[in-house]
Amino acid sequence: MVGSRATSGVEVQLDLAGPRVRSGLEHELREAVRQGRLAPGTRVPSSRTLARDLGIGRNTVADAFGQLVAEGWFVARHGAGTWVADRSLADASAESLAGSPRAPGADRAEAALRARFDLRPGLPDLAGFPRAEWLAAARRALAVAPDEALGYGDPRGLAVLREALAGYLVRARRVAASPGRIVVCAGFTQALELLGAVLHDRGATRVAVEAYGHRLHRDILATCGLATVPVPVDERGAVVAALDGIGGGVGGVLLTPAHQFPLGVALDPARRRQVVGWAADSGSLVVEDDYDGEFRYDRQAVGAVQSLAPDQVVYAGTAAKSLAPGLRLAWLVLPAGLVDEVVEARQRRGLFPSALDQLTLAELVVSGGFDRHVRRARLAYRRRRDRLLSDLARHAPQVEVSGIAAGLHALAHLPAAGPTEAEIVARAADHGLALEGLGAFTYHEPARRGPALVIGYGTPPDHAYTATLARLTAVLSP
């Protein structure tokens, strides 16, 4: 038994015997992670230290580390050593979280067990989070924040952030916003839960949703006691005319007008007018999920539907794509008559976002740092999109790509005659590449569309993008 004390203070006990040192070491390290002796998120001793303590060659240790990184147990950070993967793979597999509906952490943990490369949609480039700018903004914000900001605070979110967001949304997304109508939430999903609760309290029994979208959103509405009714989507966005014959009890419709998720189309101007007309006539709400509105590449940003009818439309924005999901910050701009109800629903549940993150985001927006970051990120994502298009055109010309004008994902249509979505996804998994097919995001639109992949080109870190695209084209090449 040889002990080595990691810099993180975690004790690593390795029991090594016999000739197969490298595979034995790999096994011991896996077990140490699985059993929690090497805790997720902690730093692993350097290969030099471990090799010396164990009396084995440093290359052997380095090779074992490389294998564990490849398997997703460890994460190598440039110049900062090797770390136990933060999301505990051992826990995820042992406790079988993967069965629950769209469990983001567990899904990804499970996939990380088998995939080194990831093009599933839903994440920005987490390596692009502006850590230094964020910390500097936090420092400036905490230097001047009144003590009261650290208390329970305004139930709509801190005024300083609502003020900053109102300015930003008017300027960048043409939203009709004022601080008094903004409610800051701990992520879009919480915002949706609040809206669902309010609609249910108002007597709604159903909410219309696009026929393609996130299962989690429908699950949250179901948790609020609301059934969901699909609205078809075509190349001009949601077919909002379908709302006319939808019947009673519909509290509203959840749309992604700027960049439909996952099809990637923008809601056509005539339909924008049509849907707010429907909302006004029927007394329903339009919920505008503007999840990636900051990222539009080829033409002027599409303005918010909300600006057409601020009393019929709830605008929902988020920092999940523009900064990082881990911030858990999103914001609603509400019709004036809805603010009290949403605040009251929140108070009955006690759901509030972090005051420190709110203060910091406010400072980042007011100082211009948020805009600078979004501009940088937009350029980087545009380049990634262009790379995706040119690589696919060269190596998999039979694949047609759509939904490319905006956002962090595109739709890659597979030839109807070729392999199915499931076959491609499975083939990619064998290549260590995690993909998701359009089927995973389809609510209920029988056989209208051929097979397609929803390619999340924002997901990989920059340094892995080339290798990730190479896997994709290898999987797709005819």
Place this chain on the structure above:
Amino acid sequence: MVGSRATSGVEVQLDLAGPRVRSGLEHELREAVRQGRLAPGTRVPSSRTLARDLGIGRNTVADAFGQLVAEGWFVARHGAGTWVADRSLADASAESLAGSPRAPGADRAEAALRARFDLRPGLPDLAGFPRAEWLAAARRALAVAPDEALGYGDPRGLAVLREALAGYLVRARRVAASPGRIVVCAGFTQALELLGAVLHDRGATRVAVEAYGHRLHRDILATCGLATVPVPVDERGAVVAALDGIGGGVGGVLLTPAHQFPLGVALDPARRRQVVGWAADSGSLVVEDDYDGEFRYDRQAVGAVQSLAPDQVVYAGTAAKSLAPGLRLAWLVLPAGLVDEVVEARQRRGLFPSALDQLTLAELVVSGGFDRHVRRARLAYRRRRDRLLSDLARHAPQVEVSGIAAGLHALAHLPAAGPTEAEIVARAADHGLALEGLGAFTYHEPARRGPALVIGYGTPPDHAYTATLARLTAVLSP
């Protein structure tokens, strides 16, 4: 019309005419805040700048600022100028949030309109939040956090924080904790919502609660579809024998064993054993709300009930009192069989706390900074408690104080023959002092106790504590 550009970039437009310059200026500043031109949380121009821009005397401006601070519109920060109060008074009054059940922000905003001094319970000294230590920990944490930590992350909370909390809870609160059984929540109220949802899903219809406590907690349980049944509280804590005859459908009991809120008593050892026996026999849960367990003054900390029966007791801790409510960080230590259900309830709602705050708290705990802060705070609060006791003994000897061994509040019993709770609270309001009577925290225990005040001696900032106590003794002196 004279314009002055504040350092915060907010434009202040003041329309001044006639001789009554100071009251005119006060009126204009109030209107500027009310209408949002001077945004909450922004810095007001210095009195020197404003006086020069407006062509009036600096003392006049300084006097007007002083008046607005007294009225709660502005906040003066030592050496950092004058700021518009963060929680928008104008909004709170105009939008009448105060009517909703236990609206923390709105309540306090409304009270701030009339009260300069505050001894209501529920807040720690927000001025004592260790801003510099927090920022330093955030910097260290972000320097090493893997990118994955900024994503959706583990649905139980980041592993690095669960690891740190497990160590802390075992050491400081004698909780039987392991990282795999911890779920990090965005505040205790969210934790309670998750537990309520799980109990409801299990078929429970009722939850027992102490007869004295927070109305918000009962409201949250009601939102989960659970009725609440009161359990009497005496000088040995909750009378848990009452649970035996409570009937069916009771999913659990919510207790504050270390320091009953608001009565301040500790749950007697025999009753601790009794309640976990009841839970085991009836298949119910004990939810142990350890909201201020860090702060015990006169003897060894009372260990957690959870350690007696980790499979019957859910332990709930929070950073709201030990650091600040605005962090929105709390943690559950769950029976092993409950983890999946709580995680699944969370996933159906999408409720997750800030990743950055999680990383930072983990670093603060692991580095020892959290323990140092708690030790400093404990000493400071103990001194405040001793001041409260000695001032009351000297100036209001007819008031008997109990519940003083721990926490940030004490119970001041008023002589039955004297003024009622409501009369004292009203008299205090006239003196600019916000107080709350025991009645505000009474569920349903008819006329068992005489009138009392729940004195939150943690609430005022240090520099105001002497003046606040002077108001209290003036109000209470016979």
